[in-house]
Amino acid sequence: MNALKSKLKLSAILLSCLSVMLIVSCSKSNGGGGGSTTPVKTVTSSGDPAQYGTPYNNVPNTQDMVIYEVNINTYTPATFSGAMARLDSIKALGVNVIWLMPTYPIGVLKSVGSPYCVMNYTGVNSQFGTLADLQAYVAAAHSLGMAVIMDWEANDTSWDNPWITANPSWYVQNSSGQIQQLSSYTDVAALNFNNQNMRLAMIKDMKYWIFAANIDGYRCDDADNAPADFWTQALDTLNNIKTHKLIYLAEGTTSGEISSGFQLDYAFSYYSSIKSLFAGSTSVSSLFATNTSEIASISASGTKLRYITNHDDASSDGSTITEYNGKQGALAAFAMVAYMGGVPLIYDSQEVGYPSAINFFNVVPVDYTANPDMVAAYKKILAFRAAHAAVKIGALTQYPDANIAAFEKTSGTDDVLILVNTKNSSETFTVPAALQNTTWINGFTGANITFSTQYTLPAYAYVALHR
Incomplete structure (x- = not known):
């Protein structure tokens, strides 16, 4: 259930025929329902x-x-x-x-x-x-x-x-x-x-x-x-x-x-x-x-x-x-x-x-x-x-493109590049200078990819590369 959206409500909660002894340190505040009170730490309970x-x-x-x-x-x-x-x-x-x-x-x-x-x-x-x-x-x-x-x-x-x-x-x-x-x-x-x-x-x-x-x-x-x-x-x-x-x-x-x-x-x-x-x-x-x-x-x-x-x-x-x-x-x-x-x-x-x-x-x-x-x-x-x-956990670098989500993430020596075509048509990625003439391994197929100046992806295609 998401209170931020107007959807079917799903709600619920509890039962307990509790024979409970709770050892706590508590402080109540007066007032209407649903409000906040001073936090109470429940330390132990039987x-x-x-x-x-x-x-x-x-x-x-x-x-x-x-x-x-x-x-x-x-x-x-x-x-x-x-x-x-x-x-x-x-x-x-x-x-x-x-x-x-x-x-x-x-x-x-x-x-x-x-x-x-x-x-x-x-x-x-x-x-x-x-x-x-x-x-x-x-x-x-x-x-x-x-x-x-x-x-x-x-x-x-x-x-x-x-x-x-x-x-x-x-x-x-x-x-x-x-x-x-x-x-x-x-x-x-x-x-x-x-x-x-x-x-x-x-x-x-x-x-x-x-x-x-x-x-x-x-x-x-x-x-x-x-x-x-x-x-x-x-x-x-x-x-x-x-x-x-x-x-x-x-x-x-x-x-x-x-x-x-x-x-x-x-x-x-x-x-x-x-x-x-x-x-x-x-x-x-x-x-x-x-x-x-x-x-x-x-x-x-x-x-x-x-x-x-x-x-x-x-x-x-x-x-x-x-x-x-x-x-x-x-x-x-x-x-x-x-x-x-x-x-x-x-x-x-x-x-x-x-x-x-x-x-x-x-x-x-x-x-x-x-x-x-x-x-x-x-x-x-x-x-x-x-x-x-x-x-x-890697730091993200975005490569701007109107139709292809392109980003590189690095953590230590681990380096990955993700390209996702967000359109239902073939689109061409203009390879930025930083990626030109670099070689990557396709994480899904194991094939090598060396970038020149452009790279074309079919409709809704995505590739995950590493080197």
């Missing part, structure tokens, strides 16, 4: 479940991550076991982090079917399977060398979440004491971040899955809508679990989220810019400007999640085949996402070129045997990224 399995010790560093978003509703059957059958294929793409979309029970009262309308924060959606099935899925991913992060909705709950009746003060209320919905979203009730007990219960439930299912962190939905000091409080507490190296991805855009402890947030502007570029309504130079400004907008400790689609966009904007003018256009766009900067994301179905929009409220079976040529291309794109530190 009642955490026993650790399931062995904590995964190969969680990748941020710069090395390739994330795959799993929407279980695209699998046949749409269950944890059905999703587990796809793990080998996902790993083969070059993925090392799985992001599981919400697996919690979905509220019924006032519900529109959103998986982000969470009725029980520590429950499992029975349509997908049981806790044991989820544990088995995480264990299987770990065995293949992939970390697993779960989705978290921190802003609201379903109207039939037990918190509603047990703890009404944990919600935003009007002057008559009526619990309020979140913004314009009728399916969820807004939580009150001025209530410290609510905060502590939520953090307790976030800890639950790290122990109970051995997960490796969270993607936090609509993170801009929760106070930054809550995220500091929550992530500081989770970081006290010294047995786990945890990943934190914010669906948000503010530098405050990185300061609060997230390693990644969303590249909303980059997505808009690359879509506009392939639609012919903006320029290559504009994409580079967006790349620079987005990265500069956050501290050096964080980076951006880059994508050509995700569950929101596949629902509202349609298939990547439509957005980027065919299979080759989608691959060209992804090559830029993978190589220009940040951490790349693949959403279920994009690697097989699913041709239609996917409403993630529904079961939408995808044929994962389709378009094996696209799957092979994704593997090559990501293999080149994995092989070159320059792609992941």
